[in-house]
Every structure is written in structure tokens, then in C-alpha cells.
Amino acid sequence: xxxxxxxxxxxxxxxxxxxxxxxxxxxxxxxxxxxxxxxxxxxxxxxxxxxxxxxxxxxxxxxxxxxxxxxxxxxxxxxxxxxxxxxxxxxxxxxxxxxxxxxxxxxxxxxxxxxxxxxxxxxxxxxxxxxxxxxxxxxxxxxxxxxxxxxxxxxxxxxxxxxxxxxxxxxxxxxxxxxxxxxxxxxxxxxxxxxxxxxxxxxxxxxxxxxxxxxxxxxxxxxxxxxxxxxxxxxxxxxxxxxxxxxxxxxxxxxxxxxxxxxxxxxxxxxxxxxxxxxxxxxxxxxxxxxxxxxxxxxxxxxxxxxxxxxxxxxxxxxxxxxxxxxxxxxxxxxxxxxxxxxxxxxxxxxxxxxxxxxxxxxxxxxxxxxxxxxxxxxxxxxxxxxxxxxxxxxxxxxxxxxxxxxxxxxxxxxxxxxxxxxxxxxxxxxxxxxxxxxxxxxxxxxxxxxxxxxxxxxxxxxxxxxxxxxxxxxxxxxxxxxxxxxxxxxxxxxxxxxxxx
Numbered sequence: 001x002x003x004x005x006x007x008x009x010x011x012x013x014x015x016x017x018x019x020x021x022x023x024x025x026x027x028x029x030x031x032x033x034x035x036x037x038x039x040x041x042x043x044x045x046x047x048x049x050x051x052x053x054x055x056x057x058x059x060x061x062x063x064x065x066x067x068x069x070x071x072x073x074x075x076x077x078x079x080x081x082x083x084x085x086x087x088x089x090x091x092x093x094x095x096x097x098x099x100x101x102x103x104x105x106x107x108x109x110x111x112x113x114x115x116x117x118x119x120x121x122x123x124x125x126x127x128x129x130x131x132x133x134x135x136x137x138x139x140x141x142x143x144x145x146x147x148x149x150x151x152x153x154x155x156x157x158x159x160x161x162x163x164x165x166x167x168x169x170x171x172x173x174x175x176x177x178x179x180x181x182x183x184x185x186x187x188x189x190x191x192x193x194x195x196x197x198x199x200x201x202x203x204x205x206x207x208x209x210x211x212x213x214x215x216x217x218x219x220x221x222x223x224x225x226x227x228x229x230x231x232x233x234x235x236x237x238x239x240x241x242x243x244x245x246x247x248x249x250x251x252x253x254x255x256x257x258x259x260x261x262x263x264x265x266x267x268x269x270x271x272x273x274x275x276x277x278x279x280x281x282x283x284x285x286x287x288x289x290x291x292x293x294x295x296x297x298x299x300x301x302x303x304x305x306x307x308x309x310x311x312x313x314x315x316x317x318x319x320x321x322x323x324x325x326x327x328x329x330x331x332x333x334x335x336x337x338x339x340x341x342x343x344x345x346x347x348x349x350x351x352x353x354x355x356x357x358x359x360x361x362x363x364x365x366x367x368x369x370x371x372x373x374x375x376x377x378x379x380x381x382x383x384x385x386x387x388x389x390x391x392x393x394x395x396x397x398x399x400x401x402x403x404x405x406x407x408x409x410x411x412x413x414x415x416x417x418x419x420x421x422x423x424x425x426x427x428x429x430x431x432x433x434x435x436x437x438x439x440x441x442x443x444x445x446x447x448x449x450x451x452x453x454x455x456x457x458x459x460x461x462x463x464x465x466x467x468x469x470x471x472x473x474x475x476x477x478x479x480x481x482x483x484x485x486x487x488x489x490x491x492x493x494x495x496x497x498x499x500x501x502x
Contacts, residue, residue, distance in 0.1 A: 137204075145489075284463050330360060
């Protein structure tokens, strides 16, 4: 049997005819079968789940939403909410997994985060479907604007920037330039615009759709080029270190139960002093300890401060020593300079339920010591999910920011993944020292210079040379702030006006 190419082409066209509009039209057609639409939504959920389990897969994460976007466009007004519900329920299963792996994570916080994230997906599809009904060519940009604005509202509600469109895309290097231009909000806008444009071009027909696709490509390219130009110039290199002590299991158990003994505090402090001196012998001038490094009772606070200050003076290094101030209920970091300057920073954003039930948050957006040519700042762990404190630090002349952190098994890769964006957004070098997770050294362009995992079987001594920016706060995002959400709001208003005109 000889295959006739023309017959094959005609057969394929006949099969696809129910899915697309006529060539001269620029509208979406319907898919009558909810089974097909549901399968596409489920496929997006499974792809998103695979992209997060157990480590971020950036390219897969980017294309994962395309099937559910196609289903939404094909069904038009046919209840996009249930497609978003199915998509979100599957895509955000990692939230349940992370909570399951940490028995201290409260059920209420887990359910709230899960429901909120699923609700976001529903809202985003509602915007896509509503725009497609009146102005199909504008649907991708309206969808991207909705994603951006909803993520900004999340941060305004103190619900973090962990589960965003941008978060799993941090390993894609050229996106760091875009984050320097407009933060992770602009990265999310670009990612959502790309996925929605691809879905639109698979469904819609006509010149308007082609023009919209070409326009989206131009916009993304323009942002990429402008982002590269927005990255700061790099100056001298600074040798830094992240140190993590393998905590004695008995001490760790006592501390997690709230039992703090003088001898445990002194023994752990001595171990970190030894690690700090070892890092200094390798040339490190900034040395960072992890979050929850040492629990300090009220009677030991004066001794703690005196010994960390003397350690900085003796070694000639800036020491960022994180500790739990048991008496005051503070998750804190003591920043000590060799010349005697000491600042204590208190964690601003406490992990919901896990910490907020027994610790009190700080009010300062960052802590900092030193001056030109090197000013060192600090944020702590969950603080890294909020961009505002880093932007404030950059405005205050900080060149390098320390992030003492503590993770648990199952989240260590995903939690560390967005950290490079905090560096590139504001042109800050970053040192992240993590107990039970991944320690990182990141340059101001968002490039990971060095990393090491705390496996709990040996101490971590991560030493690396990292350049700092020629000028702190030099990126456009660092100077202007959250302009992408404003742009997103303007876009949505224009889409609404367009819909009313139609």
C-alpha cells in the first residue's frame, strides 16, 4: 500500500477540524467532551507535579500549564473553575508532601496553603476564559497579568513567594536578567505569557493570533535583552564561608522539645567557634552560621554575645551567628565585625504555625554591619520568600547578604531553588548557610558559585570566592521596586475596557 501524502494531510485536517476555528476566524471553538478537557487539566497537574517532585525541573515546569490552558480556551465559557480545581489539586501535592515530612507543620496552615494555591489557579483560568470570549488575541497577556497581580497580592498578604510561576525557573540563567529588571513578578509574567501564547496558537486561528504570538516573542526578547543590561557590573571578589555543625542528636532532641541546658549551649558554641577559625584559615572574611545554630537561655546571653564578638575580633572576620533567644522568643542572628560593631537582627517572617506559635517576629527588614567597601546584611530563612527586605538592604548600601536557614528532608532542594533570584533582583551577593538543607554561595547575577548539602553525618565547611556588585542596589528593580504588578493592573483594566467596548 502506497501512502498518498495529500490524503494523509486531508485526513489530519478533517480530524482537527472540530478543534479549531475556520482559517478566517479568530475565535475559539468548543470541546463538548468534559472528559477531554479534564484529561488535559489532569495532564497539566501531573506535569507540574513531576516538575517539583523531588527537585525543580525548570523547562518542564514552564510547559506544564499548556494543556490546561488549551482546554480552557477550547471550552470557552464552559466552567473553567473545575479545570483550575483539577489542575491545582494535582500540581500542588508537594505542599502536602512537605507537610507530611515535617510533623510540626500544623494541619491548618497546610490546608490553608493548599486551598489558597488551588484557588489561584482557578482565578487565573477564569481570567483567561473571560478574555478569550471577547478578545481572543488578548487572552495570553491578560492571563499573564492576572498571574502577576495575584502573586503580588500573595506577598501583600504575607503569604510568600515560594509557590510562584517563577520559583522553579531559577536555574534558567537568562531569567536572572529579567528578575534584575522587574523581580520575580516579571519572571512570572514572562513565563505565564509564554505558556499562554503557545496554548493560544495551538487553538486559535487567524492573523490576530499570529500577530499576538509574534508580539509576545518580541516582548520576551526585549525583556531578556534589557534584563542583561540591567545586571550590575561585578567588582572585587570576597572569600566567604558557610559553616554547619553536625549537632549532637541528644542536644537536637532536647532543643526541639524546648529544653535548653547550659552545657549544650557551650559545647555547640565551641564547635562553631572551631569551624569559624577553620574557615578563617582558608581566607574567609565573612562567615555565616545556619539558622537554629545555637539555643541560648537568658543567663547565657551575655556570654554568647561576648564570645561571638571576641571571635570576630580574634579572627578578623565578619561573623553572622544565628541563634534562638529562648528568653525573648526570638529567632535571631548576631552580626559581629572585627572592629567591635555588633548588630542583632530578628527574623521578620516566621514559618506559619511552626514558629509563629512560640516565637515573636522582628520589625526591621534586615540587619547590617560595616560600610564601603563591604557592607554585610542578614535575613533569615523564610524571610528569603519576601523580596522587600532584600530591596531595602540594597537601598541601604548592603553588598552581601547572609541567609542563615534551616530546612527538613523533602524541601531542601525546592526551598533553595529561588534563592538566586533574591541575589539577581537587587545585585546582591548571597551566602546561605543551612542546617538540614543546601548551603549556597551566589553572585549578584544569580549564578551559584558553590553549594553543599548538610547530610547530618559531618560538618559543612563551604568556602568560596564571590564577586560583589560595583554599586549596591544598581538594578532597575532595586531602584524602582514592584512595577510589574502595576503594569499588570493597567493591562487588566484595558482588557476590561476592551470587553465593554465589544
